[in-house]
Amino acid sequence: MDSAPSLADLPPGSTGRLLGYRSTDSAYLRFRELGLLPGTAFTVVRRAPLGDPIEISIGGALLSIRRDQAAHIAVEADSTASGTAVSR
Amino acid sequence: MSRDTSSPSPDRRVVALAGNPNCGKTTIFNALTGLRQKVGNYPGVTVERKEGIAIGQHGEEIRLLDLPGAYSLNAKSPDEEILRDVLLGRRDDTPKPDVVICVVDASNPERHLYLATQILDLGMPAILVLNMIDVAEERGVRIDPDALARRLNVPVIPMRASRRQGLPELRIAMSLADPPPSTHRVPLPEEIDRLLEEVSETGSGVGHTGPPHAALYVPGRARERLDENQEWQSHLIAARYGAIRELCGDSFVATGAERQTLTDRLDRVFLHRVGGWLSLFAVLGLLFFLIFSVAGYPMDWIDSAFGALAGWVENAMPPGDLRDLITRGAIPGVGGVVIFLPQILILFFFIGLMEDTGYLSRVAFIMDRLMSRVGLHGRSFVPLLSSYACAVPGIMGTRTIDNPKDRLVTILVAPFASCSARMPVYLIMIATLVPDERVPVLTKSLALTGLYALGTAGIFAFAWLFNRLFKRGESSIHIMELPTYKAPALRTVLTHMWERSRLFVRRAGTVILGASILIWAAENYPKSGGDDPAIQLEQSVAGRLGKAIEPAIAPLGFDWRIGIGLVASFAAREVFVSTMSITYHVAEEAESDELRDRFREATRADGGPLFSPLTCVSLMVFYVFALQCVSTLAVVRRETNSWRWPAFQFAYMTLTAYLASLIVYQGGRWLGFG
Numbered sequence: 001m002d003s004a005p006s007l008a009d010l011p012p013g014s015t016g017r018l019l020g021y022r023s024t025d026s027a028y029l030r031f032r033e034l035g036l037l038p039g040t041a042f043t044v045v046r047r048a049p050l051g052d053p054i055e056i057s058i059g060g061a062l063l064s065i066r067r068d069q070a071a072h073i074a075v076e077a078d079s080t081a082s083g084t085a086v087s088r
Numbered sequence: 089m090s091r092d093t094s095s096p097s098p099d100r101r102v103v104a105l106a107g108n109p110n111c112g113k114t115t116i117f118n119a120l121t122g123l124r125q126k127v128g129n130y131p132g133v134t135v136e137r138k139e140g141i142a143i144g145q146h147g148e149e150i151r152l153l154d155l156p157g158a159y160s161l162n163a164k165s166p167d168e169e170i171l172r173d174v175l176l177g178r179r180d181d182t183p184k185p186d187v188v189i190c191v192v193d194a195s196n197p198e199r200h201l202y203l204a205t206q207i208l209d210l211g212m213p214a215i216l217v218l219n220m221i222d223v224a225e226e227r228g229v230r231i232d233p234d235a236l237a238r239r240l241n242v243p244v245i246p247m248r249a250s251r252r253q254g255l256p257e258l259r260i261a262m263s264l265a266d267p268p269p270s271t272h273r274v275p276l277p278e279e280i281d282r283l284l285e286e287v288s289e290t291g292s293g294v295g296h297t298g299p300p301h302a303a304l305y306v307p308g309r310a311r312e313r314l315d316e317n318q319e320w321q322s323h324l325i326a327a328r329y330g331a332i333r334e335l336c337g338d339s340f341v342a343t344g345a346e347r348q349t350l351t352d353r354l355d356r357v358f359l360h361r362v363g364g365w366l367s368l369f370a371v372l373g374l375l376f377f378l379i380f381s382v383a384g385y386p387m388d389w390i391d392s393a394f395g396a397l398a399g400w401v402e403n404a405m406p407p408g409d410l411r412d413l414i415t416r417g418a419i420p421g422v423g424g425v426v427i428f429l430p431q432i433l434i435l436f437f438f439i440g441l442m443e444d445t446g447y448l449s450r451v452a453f454i455m456d457r458l459m460s461r462v463g464l465h466g467r468s469f470v471p472l473l474s475s476y477a478c479a480v481p482g483i484m485g486t487r488t489i490d491n492p493k494d495r496l497v498t499i500l501v502a503p504f505a506s507c508s509a510r511m512p513v514y515l516i517m518i519a520t521l522v523p524d525e526r527v528p529v530l531t532k533s534l535a536l537t538g539l540y541a542l543g544t545a546g547i548f549a550f551a552w553l554f555n556r557l558f559k560r561g562e563s564s565i566h567i568m569e570l571p572t573y574k575a576p577a578l579r580t581v582l583t584h585m586w587e588r589s590r591l592f593v594r595r596a597g598t599v600i601l602g603a604s605i606l607i608w609a610a611e612n613y614p615k616s617g618g619d620d621p622a623i624q625l626e627q628s629v630a631g632r633l634g635k636a637i638e639p640a641i642a643p644l645g646f647d648w649r650i651g652i653g654l655v656a657s658f659a660a661r662e663v664f665v666s667t668m669s670i671t672y673h674v675a676e677e678a679e680s681d682e683l684r685d686r687f688r689e690a691t692r693a694d695g696g697p698l699f700s701p702l703t704c705v706s707l708m709v710f711y712v713f714a715l716q717c718v719s720t721l722a723v724v725r726r727e728t729n730s731w732r733w734p735a736f737q738f739a740y741m742t743l744t745a746y747l748a749s750l751i752v753y754q755g756g757r758w759l760g761f762g
Contacts, residue, residue: 024318027565029162029321029322029325030159030160030164030565030567031565031567032322032325032326033159033160033162033202033325034159034199034567034569035198035199035202035329037325037326037329045355046355046359048359048453048454048456048457049359049360049361049362049364049365049454050454050457050458051457052456052457052460053453053456053457053566053568055359055453055570059196059198059199060195060196060227060229061196061199061569062351062355062569062570062571062572063567063568063569063570064449064452064453064456064567064568064569064570065566065567066456066460066566069566069567
């Protein structure tokens with residue numbers, strides 16, 4: 001997980017799965033409660049016009065996450081740029 | 089199992105609506121209660137309390153509570169604490185609901201079922217509403233409500249609340265004689281389960297007789313023991329999502345690949361690198377056009393109506409103090425506030441519209457980067473922008489900010505926005521400063537722009553400072569949902585506008601009426617005995633106050649006459665102009681040019697001009713920063729629930745204004761101006 005890219009690294013359009021959190025901050029419990037659990041498939045939809053935050057799609061929901069917090073989320077990017085995420 | 093006997097047994101059943109933000113709860117609430125609703129606050133916090141009367145299947149009245157939106161019973165915000173505490177019967181002001189309606193967005197079932205299953209686990213009689221069933225189908229999610237109902241053992245009702253589809257079925261479920269509690273429990277990790285059993289046997293874990301699961305969400309012995317294992321919450325979250333997937337597996341069938349939705353198409357424009365800014369400026373431009381130009385007409389009508397009322401009282405009553413109190417204290421005082429009602433109605437209509445369609449979250453998404461520079465959230469943007477019209481609705485609008493710290497900081501800095509009440513003061517001072525008609529309008533506009541920029545700098549500087557100072561406790565969570573766009577429910581928007589405006593008018597009727605009368609009295613007592621209103625003002629309490637503070641304000645370039653204006657301005661800033669008119673014997677009907685000329689003629693004791701250019705600038709700077717507004721203080725008191733914050737805000741803003749003016753005046757003199 002340490003060598004894995006973070007959610008903040010992925011360009012818009014990429015898809016992948018969450019691996020875990022690199023921080024034990026209790027703030028990330030809320031991320032989990034919102035469904036950002038290890039194994040969850042996501043799509044990076046876009047970045048805000050000023051580059052931050054980023055918008056991701058998980059299970060049909062759109063979430064805005066600041067890049068500094070996304071940097072603590074380790075992910076595994078899909079190698080095939082399929083474009084759209086398979087929701088469930 | 090029958091109804092919980094611990095809840096008070098009123099003759100009317102108490103039903104609560106619970107669900108995530110944007111699940112359509114409020115639309116259902118409005119559809120069920122119509123206009124039979126009452127909006128207030130939960131005592132002790134600034135969370136909106138909505139209650140109404142719904143008519144059940146048999147024509148019986150049902151008390152319906154619209155609980156605040158939440159993502160989890162593991163509360164992270166005041167809104168979520170209220171939801172948790174009401175459901176657990178921990179609030180004295182609100183009865184424990186007999187039945188809870190869990191509303192989930194069927195197009196996004198997993199995350200919405202997270203809260204719903206937490207509530208079902210509490211073992212209360214419940215109804216599950218699958219709202220936005222049409223959006224779910226559009227997304228290719230097909231749902232079998234019967235299968236879900238069998239699994240959960242509660243009524244499951246597919247709905248499309250915006251079209252009132254499913255309402256009759258919901259009414260029937262609400263009126264069931266013996267509503268069933270859910271028997272479904274999310275299987276807990278073993279150690280947590282064991283602990284909960286222990287706690288429920290001894291009954292001492294929660295500090296009240298609640299269901300065992302309640303111990304997971306409230307402080308108590310169980311929580312203390314659980315917290316020994318740092319990871320327990322993560323395990324529990326994973327276990328719950330596992331159980332939800334299993335539930336969904338039976339009942340939710342994905343029928344195909346996700347199609348491109350309306351939201352995707354709209355976001356391509358509204359969140360586009362260029363299109364996003366263009367649409368944002370277009371929307372805000374329209375808002376400000378409506379506030380500053382269209383609202384002018386009804387504002388004129390209100391002005392003349394209050395003028396006519398004062399005139400009528402003047403004729404109908406014998407002369408005397410009582411008449412003056414009414415015509416010169418109460419009526420103009422309240423009128424001066426009610427005149428902002430058209431702007432406030434427009435502002436809240438617009439904010440309501442943006443919130444209900446889902447666009448407000450997009451504004452927050454676009455602006456978040458800028459706001460985060462000073463430690464604020466994108467959600468602070470619209471309330472702050474609204475404050476340029478009037479800080480009162482701006483501060484009331486901070487309720488859309490979830491994070492309590494962000495909300496407080498936004499409230500504290502909002503009055504630095506140059507509101508429309510400062511405009512008359514700016515205009516008269518700029519006219520005094522640059523009187524010549526031949527001076528291009530551009531110079532005056534530049535001066536005005538500079539004042540707005542100064543106030544804006546104040547917002548950012550102090551937001552940054554407070555964010556540093558208040559940094560404590562757990563780090564803030566900056567994750568925000570971008571809800572799907574939907575057509576606005578006009579009823580919801582209008583109800584929102586009506587409720588906010590009603591609060592504002594009630595403020596005007598109480599606090600501001602009282603303050604207006606006090607300030608009128610301060611200007612009129614003790615009696616001077618003469619007929620000259622200027623001498624009367626000079627000898628009044630306000631006049632004496634003006635003189636008393638003269639030593640303090642002299643370093644800013646002000647004399648006691650300006651001091652009176654400052655004192656009177658605490659009713660409302662624009663009162664400065666009318667007070668100065670009295671001091672300088674300018675008839676009330678006179679053009680402002682006349683006041684400007686009097687200002688220019690006014691001299692100091694040493695014969696120099698009172699309104700030197702430096703004094704004019706110093707005074708304007710003072711008005712940029714000072715919190716001279718009873719209405720703002722009253723609304724901050726209301727929104728923060730204590731006098732501590734308005735007192736602090738008043739103190740720091742006045743101090744800032746004083747120091748800024750001091751620097752301008754003394755620095756200017758040192759540099760050789762004036």
